[in-house]
Structure formats: C-alpha cells, structure tokens
Amino acid sequence: MIWARGRLSFIYREAKPMSDQVSRFKPAEGKDVIIPEDVRDQLLLTTESDDELNEHMLGPMKKTGPVFWISLAILGAIFFWGLYAWAYQIRWGFGVAGINRPVYWGMYISTFVFWVGISHAGTMISAVLRVFKADWRRPITRGAEAMTAFALMMAGLFPLIHVGRIWKVYWMIPYPNNRYLWPNFQSPLMWDMVAITTYLVGSSLYLYLALIPDLGMARDKSAGWRYQLYRGLALGWRGTEPGWHKLEKALGIFAIVIIPIFLSVHSIVSWDFAVTVQPRWHSTILPIFFIIGAVFSGLSALASILVLVRWGMKLQFFIRKEHLNNIGLLVMVAGLSWVYVWFAGLIVEWYGNMPVVKELLYDEWYGDLAPFFWTMMVCNVLPVILLMFKRARTNPALLLLLTLMVNVGMFIERFLIVAGNLTRNYLPFNWGDYRPTWVS
Incomplete structure (x- = not known):
C-alpha cells in the first residue's frame, strides 16, 4: 500500500x-x-488517468512499427533455415552435424542445457521475490514468468532433434500397446521428459494466473475477435475483492510449490551427466554447479529482456533504473557464486591428478578448446567485476552489453561441459575431437 x-x-x-x-x-x-x-x-x-495508462500499456499490442516487422523477418528467416538444416540431417544422418565417436552429445544437448538454465531463473526469481514480499519485483515478474515458459519450449525442441527419428518419439510415452513396449525410466532421456513437462505445466499455470487481471483489462479495451479471445481467457474477471483474495492465495501456493520444482528439475538435468563415469561429469558438485549457472544465465537473460522491453515499448515509467540496479545486483551475486563453485570444482580436479582429467584441463587451457575457454572466462568474470559499480548497473546500454556477454559465456560453458569433456575418456585409443557444422 x-x-x-x-x-x-x-x-x-x-x-x-x-x-x-x-x-x-x-x-x-x-x-x-x-x-x-x-x-x-x-x-x-x-x-494520467486510468484510461490513459491502460492505453499506454496496450499500445504495443495494437500497433506495430518497422522494428517489429524487421525483427519478425530476420527471425523467420532463421527459423526456416533451421527447418532446412533439420531436414538435411534427417536425410543424411547425424554425421552432417559433426556427431561421431566419441562425442555423441554435441551442440544439441549443449543448447538444451543452456535453454533449461535460461528458463529456470524466470519463475524462480518471481516466486522467491513473491514469497519474501519484495515490492520492487512487480514490474519485472511478468517478463520473468513469460521468459520461463518460452525458454522451456525452446529447450524441449533439442532433445527431439537429438533423438534423430522424430516420428518414433511417441515410444517415450508410457501407454499400453500390443508390442509391450515401455519406456526405460532408468534412462536420463526419460528423466528430462518428465522434468521439462512438469516444469512447463507449472510455470505456464503460474504465468496464466498472474495474467488474469491484465487479460480482464485487455478485454475491456478491445473489440471484435480480440474481445472474444480475452473474454474467454479472463475467466469472467471483474477485479472484485473476493476475486483478488482468491487469486493472491493461488499465486502464493504456486510460488511455494514452484521453488522446489525449480531446484529438482535442474538437478535432474545435471544427473544426465553425473550418473555416468565420464571424467569431470561423475561428481556430486555438478547439480549445484548447474543450478547456480542456470540462475546466473537466467538472471542475465532477464536483465537483457527488461532493457529491450523498456526501450522498445517505452516503459521507462514502469521499469525504472531502480529495477535495473536491483537485477544487476542479483546478476553480480549469481556470478560471484558461479566463480566460487567453478573454482571449488577445479581445485578437486587439479589435486586429484588423474591423467585423463589433466589432459582435459590442458586441452581447455592451451589446446584446441583454449579459445572457447578463455572467451568464457572473460565473458563470465568481467561483467561481474563491472556490475559491482552502480553506474554500470543503472546504465541500460552497458547493462544490456554485460548481460549479453554473460549468456555468450554461459553458452560456451555448456558447450565445454558437454562436447568438450566427451573428447577424452579413460581409453586413449577412443579419444577424438568435435567440430560443429553449419547443420548443428
């Protein structure tokens, strides 16, 4: 109040x-x-009156400028190019994507882990800040919740591409059949399917509940087919006191439930790697490392989205420098946590003195993977240092640049964890290299 x-x-x-x-x-x-x-x-x-503010908020939904159409054209071209590459891979096999012995998990699984990480911070920050009643969160929660839903959809695409024969993917669904086929729930692939589905359903419901008041507002300001659409989605919302009470109670319950789901889902994704005997994967620190990395990349993506939405939709009145400063502080804390956990894992690996691990570390620091590794370190560490200064956190352009750097670094980190570590194993005759192709 x-x-x-x-x-x-x-x-x-x-x-x-x-x-x-x-x-x-x-x-x-x-x-x-x-x-x-x-x-x-x-x-x-x-x-400004209520009507003026409502028109201000609904304006981007009713009018589109040249930036929108140019962005749509560029993204559409990328989408159709991706469809062509996928069809080419289905026709000629996984070899065209650079996947071969010993690296069977390449760019697709790296991208899957990256997008799962992006998705996790959105609902997490919304739920945690709601539980702790942080008032400053309100202008940013909608973007955080929407980011989670769409990032999960992106993440779900890559395991489907990775399985190869997409038309057989229904075999993963547990249903009675004449051939007595049943999913192998000991497979990490099944764990991912259950985890992503659970988190997507929970996050989508959480987003939808919070959207109901805004859908009611859009309904009252729309006509034609838009009115009919928003009328159905608003579920008869009228903004009465009992309605607000029930909505707040439901959102409070979802916020409490969604936090352990967030922790469990990214732990399950990390177990895809940790339950194997692959060097540098078989470690108990991996779930914590994945969770902190997910928060780091997700908060950075959220900060980038806030800056772009603030500029593109002219929402400077609602998304103020105070919010940019706070989200910048969260990115900085998450980055410091990532550096600590990364260094803790490195110390154990270094003093373990296992030959294959030393070979992997040498390859990262001085070998073929060195350009990727040092780019990752610059992109992940430099923004953390600069975000210690308030001037960097409250400068929208600089904050956008730094958070984009973080996500470049975190994508490279996922690539090094997945594809980079698979190039070496306990049998030297089975060593190899991985080179992403235009298809992947």
Whole structure:
C-alpha cells in the first residue's frame, strides 16, 4: 500500500495490472503540493488517468512499427533455415552435424542445457521475490514468468532433434500397446521428459494466473475477435475483492510449490551427466554447479529482456533504473557464486591428478578448446567485476552489453561441459575431437 499527502489515492499494488500500480496525483484545490521528483518516481505518482495508462500499456499490442516487422523477418528467416538444416540431417544422418565417436552429445544437448538454465531463473526469481514480499519485483515478474515458459519450449525442441527419428518419439510415452513396449525410466532421456513437462505445466499455470487481471483489462479495451479471445481467457474477471483474495492465495501456493520444482528439475538435468563415469561429469558438485549457472544465465537473460522491453515499448515509467540496479545486483551475486563453485570444482580436479582429467584441463587451457575457454572466462568474470559499480548497473546500454556477454559465456560453458569433456575418456585409443557444422 502506498500513501502520499494531498488528494491522493492509495491502492494495493499486489499482482494488479501494471497500469493500476500507480497513484494519481491531484493536489487539493487552492493548495500547492510540491513533491520532489525522486519521491514522485519512488511512489509512481502520475497525473494520467486510468484510461490513459491502460492505453499506454496496450499500445504495443495494437500497433506495430518497422522494428517489429524487421525483427519478425530476420527471425523467420532463421527459423526456416533451421527447418532446412533439420531436414538435411534427417536425410543424411547425424554425421552432417559433426556427431561421431566419441562425442555423441554435441551442440544439441549443449543448447538444451543452456535453454533449461535460461528458463529456470524466470519463475524462480518471481516466486522467491513473491514469497519474501519484495515490492520492487512487480514490474519485472511478468517478463520473468513469460521468459520461463518460452525458454522451456525452446529447450524441449533439442532433445527431439537429438533423438534423430522424430516420428518414433511417441515410444517415450508410457501407454499400453500390443508390442509391450515401455519406456526405460532408468534412462536420463526419460528423466528430462518428465522434468521439462512438469516444469512447463507449472510455470505456464503460474504465468496464466498472474495474467488474469491484465487479460480482464485487455478485454475491456478491445473489440471484435480480440474481445472474444480475452473474454474467454479472463475467466469472467471483474477485479472484485473476493476475486483478488482468491487469486493472491493461488499465486502464493504456486510460488511455494514452484521453488522446489525449480531446484529438482535442474538437478535432474545435471544427473544426465553425473550418473555416468565420464571424467569431470561423475561428481556430486555438478547439480549445484548447474543450478547456480542456470540462475546466473537466467538472471542475465532477464536483465537483457527488461532493457529491450523498456526501450522498445517505452516503459521507462514502469521499469525504472531502480529495477535495473536491483537485477544487476542479483546478476553480480549469481556470478560471484558461479566463480566460487567453478573454482571449488577445479581445485578437486587439479589435486586429484588423474591423467585423463589433466589432459582435459590442458586441452581447455592451451589446446584446441583454449579459445572457447578463455572467451568464457572473460565473458563470465568481467561483467561481474563491472556490475559491482552502480553506474554500470543503472546504465541500460552497458547493462544490456554485460548481460549479453554473460549468456555468450554461459553458452560456451555448456558447450565445454558437454562436447568438450566427451573428447577424452579413460581409453586413449577412443579419444577424438568435435567440430560443429553449419547443420548443428
């Protein structure tokens, strides 16, 4: 609840539409009320009416500019190029993607792990900040929740590409059949399917519940087929007090439930590697390393999205430098945690003095993988150092650059974990190299 002197309204800002998270500033007649600009920004004071704010929020949904169409054309071209590459791989086999002995998990599984990590931070930050009642979270939670849902959809594509014969993927579904085929639940592939499906359903429901008030607002401001669409999705929402109470209760329950799901899902993804005897994979630190890496990359992706949305949709009034500063602090803390866990794992490997592990470390530091490794270190460590300064955290352009660097570094880290470590094993005659191709 927010208050201010004069003829000001006070409203609850808990999970309401973004246009309702403001106070209308109307000084009493005959009185001059002077409020410093920083206080006005802190209290989200505005003289705009509800209708004006609603139109401001719904504007990007009704009008599209040249930037939208150019972006759509570029992304569409990339999508169709990917479809062509996938069809080419199905026709000629996995060899065209560079996958061969001993590296059977290449770019596809690396990308899968990366997107799962991106997805995890979105709902996690929304749920954790909701549980701890951090008021500053509200303008960023919608982007975080939407990022989770779409990143999970992206992640789910890559195991399907990796299995090769996509038309046989229904064999993974446990259903009675005449051939008595049944999924092997000891397979990590099945663990991933269950984990991704569970997290996608939970995150989508969490996003949808929080969207209901905004869908009601969009319904009231729309006509034609859009009105019918939003009318069905809003579930008869009218913004009554009992409605808000039930919605808050449901969101609170989902927030508590989604946190352990987040921890368990990325632990399951790490077990794809940790339950094997592959050097540098068979380690108990891997689940923690994956979770912290997921938070690091996910928070960085969220910060990038906030800066782009703030600029593209002109939402500077709602997404302020205060929010950029806070998300920058979270990225910095996650980055410091990643550096600590990475160094802790390195110390154990170094003093273990296993020949195959030393060979992998040498290859990363001085060999064929050295350009990737040192690029990863620069992209992951330099932003953490710069984000210690408030000027870097509150500069939108610099924050965007630093968080994009983090995700470049984290993608390389996933590639080194998956494909890089598979190039060496306990049998030297089975060593090899991996080179991604245009297909992968």
